Amino acid sequence: MASRLQHIFGITLLICGLSAPAGATTEPIQVHADILAAGRSFLLDAAHAQHDGDVEVRMGRLDPRLRLARCTQPLQGFLPPGARLSGSASVGVRCPGAAGWTLYIKAHIAVLAPALVTTRPIARAATLSAADVQVVERDVSASGYGYLQNLDQIDGMIARRPLPAGTLLNPTMVKAPRLIRRGDRVTLINAAGPIQVEMVAEAISDGTQGERIRVRALNSGRVIDAWVVSAGVVKLTL
Numbered sequence: 116m117a118s119r120l121q122h123i124f125g126i127t128l129l130i131c132g133l134s135a136p137a138g139a140t141t142e143p144i145q146v147h148a149d150i151l152a153a154g155r156s157f158l159l160d161a162a163h164a165q166h167d168g169d170v171e172v173r174m175g176r177l178d179p180r181l182r183l184a185r186c187t188q189p190l191q192g193f194l195p196p197g198a199r200l201s202g203s204a205s206v207g208v209r210c211p212g213a214a215g216w217t218l219y220i221k222a223h224i225a226v227l228a229p230a231l232v233t234t235r236p237i238a239r240a241a242t243l244s245a246a247d248v249q250v251v252e253r254d255v256s257a258s259g260y261g262y263l264q265n266l267d268q269i270d271g272m273i274a275r276r277p278l279p280a281g282t283l284l285n286p287t288m289v290k291a292p293r294l295i296r297r298g299d300r301v302t303l304i305n306a307a308g309p310i311q312v313e314m315v316a317e318a319i320s321d322g323t324q325g326e327r328i329r330v331r332a333l334n335s336g337r338v339i340d341a342w343v344v345s346a347g348v349v350k351l352t353l
Contacts, residue, residue, distance in 0.1 A: 141176045144157035145210070147177045154206040154220050157192025162200045167254075168228035175221035177210055183218070187208035195219060201226050201256035225254040230283055237278040243269045243289060260285040291323035294346040297350065303341060305351040316341075316349070326333055327352060 128172035151174045162170040193207045194200075204224050209217040231248045245266045255262045263284040264268060272289040282288070295301055295318045303316040315333045322328035322343040330341050330349055 121164050128345060135230075138150060138313050145183040145185045147179075147181070150177065150183075150208050150218070153190035154208045154222065157208075158200070158204065158206050158222055158224060161194065162224050162226070165200050166226045166228075168226060170255075171225040171227065173223045173225070177218075177220065181218075182214050183210070183222065184214070186211060186212075186215065188215075189279065200224060226256040227252050228262070229264055230255055231266070231269060233278050233280055233282045235280050237274045239274055239277050241274050241291070243272050243274060245270060246285065255283065258285050260287045263289075291326075293321045294324055294343055295322040295328065295349070297321055299347065302348050303332060303339065303351060304344070304348065318347060318349075322349070 141343065151265050155172050155174050158172045159170060162172065170336045174226060178245055188211050188255060191209050193209065195205055195207050198205055201224050205219050206222055207217060208217050232251045232253065232255045233247060234249050235247060248266070248269060250264070250266075253262075260327045263286065268286075269284065269289055271292060273292050275288055275290055278288060297318055297320050299318045301316050301318050303314050305312045305314070312334075316330040316339070317333060319329040319331060319338065324343055324345065327340055328342050328343060328349065329338055331338050342352055344350050
């Protein structure tokens with residue numbers, strides 16, 4: 116019975132790629148630094164292929180007690196199923212071959228890109244301008260909703276909520292100002308080729324630039340879909 120257990124334990128060590136305790140074998144051991152370097156190199160290449168801008172990879176630590184047989188072939192990095200290439204991530208490293216081994220290492224991928232950051236506290240519903248932000252290189256990997264990079268993306272926009280100084284802006288934090296409110300009298304433009312007809316209508320709903328709203332033509336009472344062109348002006352949709 117004892118001999119059978121020893122045989123099973125030896126097979127388990129072989130499958131896991133773990134050597135026997137120190138001093139009990141002469142088998143060469145894989146250097147941990149080489150494993151981490153293989154994982155980092157793979158993540159850098161994969162992240163650069165997916166993201167613009169600079170990428171930094173910080174690898175997690177390996178258990179110092181981990182003893183893997185030294186691989187006779189180049190180590191291979193790979194992405195586990197469902198793995199991300201930004202923020203908290205993981206990478207697989209394998210030693211190819213029938214007697215090889217595989218392990219997974221935690222990592223953090225920082226994606227550095229120019230982004231808009233608030234320079235002062237912004238109140239809810241305040242109108243943003245170029246004076247409220249600056250372009251700073253930041254780690255944008257944790258921004259699940261994207262990020263804003265250009266001043267024209269925020270000029271005249273409204274803050275949806277209070278924004279502390281130093282906030283990395285994303286599209287969900289701002290909204291376009293309402294150019295038309297329900298009940299407003301608006302100019303409805305109907306353009307067909309070189310001919311343009313204007314009439315007075317009443318807005319049935321609020322609208323921002325480029326948004327489709329419903330208006331009621333005052334001369335006929337007809338309800339029409341129209342695009343918001345500017346403050347007080349809408350254009351008939353076809």
